[in-house]
Amino acid sequence: MLRAAFLDRLRGTAEYIVIPLLALVAALIAFGIFVALFGKNPLDLYFYMYQGAFGTWFSWQNTLTRAAPLILTALCTALPAQLGLVIIGGEGALLMGALAATSTALLLQGAPALVVQMAMALAGMTVGGAWIALSGGLQHYRGVNETISSLLLVYIALALLNHLVEGPMRDPASLNKPSTSEIGAANMIGTIPGTDVHWGLVFGIVAAILAYLLIFHTTFGFAARIAGGNVRAAKAVGLGVGRLVLIVCFLAGAAAGLAGMVEVAAVQGRTNANLAAGYGFTGTLVAFLARHNPLAVIPVALLLGGINASGGLLQRRLGLPDASVLVLQGMIFVSVLASETLYGRFRIFRAGVRP
């Protein structure tokens, strides 16, 4: 009996793994056909993609470095999704987090590095969290659609960033690319020993595990999932839905804000327009592909980080434009959403059915 129950559960889980994988393969085939239209050999494409993402230790490190901010920005979509909110403004929280972290570091020049780094992380998370909590709060208290407001806030954050790096916070020495002053080499968070991968990856993995525990193993997370399933039921049992929305959205934005802090303190060393590299938007894709499960976000971010990392090789070896990564991401996104319709259609995944 126990064995049968276990097998049933395994089948249910398998469905959530097999269908997204099918969608991924379909998107890769579609992308192969797409590049074949431009006279490139799809087999070369797949080879270089693998080579650029996971082929060598160098590409692995590149992939892991890119996966770090993706895990964090994916949480920015995955956490509010538990409440039924579609937040896609992780990019804005990332930029605000980066700005806050940079400002903090510049204010604390001369303090011990660890103090500066902790303050940077705290500032980035607070401001990023407030940015997304604003979207969530507006949705709950004013009925403003959170998808649209979070996206508008991305453009507002971008304008704010441009204003600050072109004006008040501009380092006069940065001529071609207006930037803030550097936070200083001593304040950079450095790499995991023996690798070129920065500590942001560890931050991301820890954040994802904490998010998973919060959502699936605490009363708070249970309440959030009830509210996500049925707001009326949640109110009937006396849950403060507004409080849940604000806290969950704050945590989501804090994750994306931390991604901004990591990009400043581990990669760029300062704030400039380079930070708007689309990690927030790719993070949204990661969250949907992971079906908003914080643990599944980790391998999916690795996969998408790998696709990002292979972009350079595709450009050099196949002469494909850098936007080809965007096209592939778009195809994966569309294909994964279309695959939603397949759930429950395969008898093999149904409980109690012998294969």
Added chain:
Amino acid sequence: MTETALGWWVVPIAVLGGALRVSTPFLFVSLGECITERSGRINLGLEGNLVMGAMCAYGTSYLTGSPWLGVLAAAMSGALLGLLHAAICGLPRVNDIAVGIALMLFGTGLAFFLGKPLIEPSAPILPAIDFGWWSDIPQVRAALRINVLFLIGVALAPLLVWALASSRWGLILRTAGESADAARAMGYSVNAIRMRATMLGGALAGVGGSFLSLYYPGSWNEGLSSGQGITAVALVIFARWNPMLCLWASLLFGGAAALGPALQSVGVSQGYYLFNAAPYVLTLLIMVITCSPKRTLVGAPAELSITK
């Protein structure tokens, strides 16, 4: 020395001219979204249609020498993206908001991919009509040089009001938007109605994109659109799904977007980048003021997932 004589008057004139110029993409995208949403479906991906339309229009105009063929190509590319959206949303259990986000990424990515060779060359652009011939003041003349596409959009708004309210087509579309069951009971396929509405809406958004690359700013590059598509979708909510209100709202947003450049023209360059945020801040504020958590919005199609 008219320039100094005008003084600060330059700013409102430039804002007016900017409103007439900058509002056109907002206008076409919001009219398109209006049609789609009245059929009971939301397409958040019109930003992708806008960018794709801009690229297709520029490429076609460059290759054929005719900007109007470019506009046509933009409309067709937009309709195709709309078809893709509708086809995927037609599948059971697929969320239209998420598909819109996906197509926004896909459309912009595809446009950047295909548009790489178009960044250098210059294509013939759309003609404008000089409505300022009576004035000697160059700023006024510049403000009143009005593009033909804008005039088409202005004519389209009342036409759509009439078509939605009184034509057979409009009635069927609204039935699908208010009650899918009623439309089914009348023997119509809700999916087919929404597919046509999404394609038409997508095509209009594509035309809006052609304005960006073929008139103002008038070239193709990857920074061409900065969220006009998504702002326009928000604008439809503000305009209560009424095409005429979409027109006024677009003019308001165009004016807000023109504020930064207008101030710069009189030498106020402080905070230029902050003024770039004006249309988005305005959208957000208007949504905060006009939305309410307690009741559904007046005029909202009952089948719309975003207001349900």
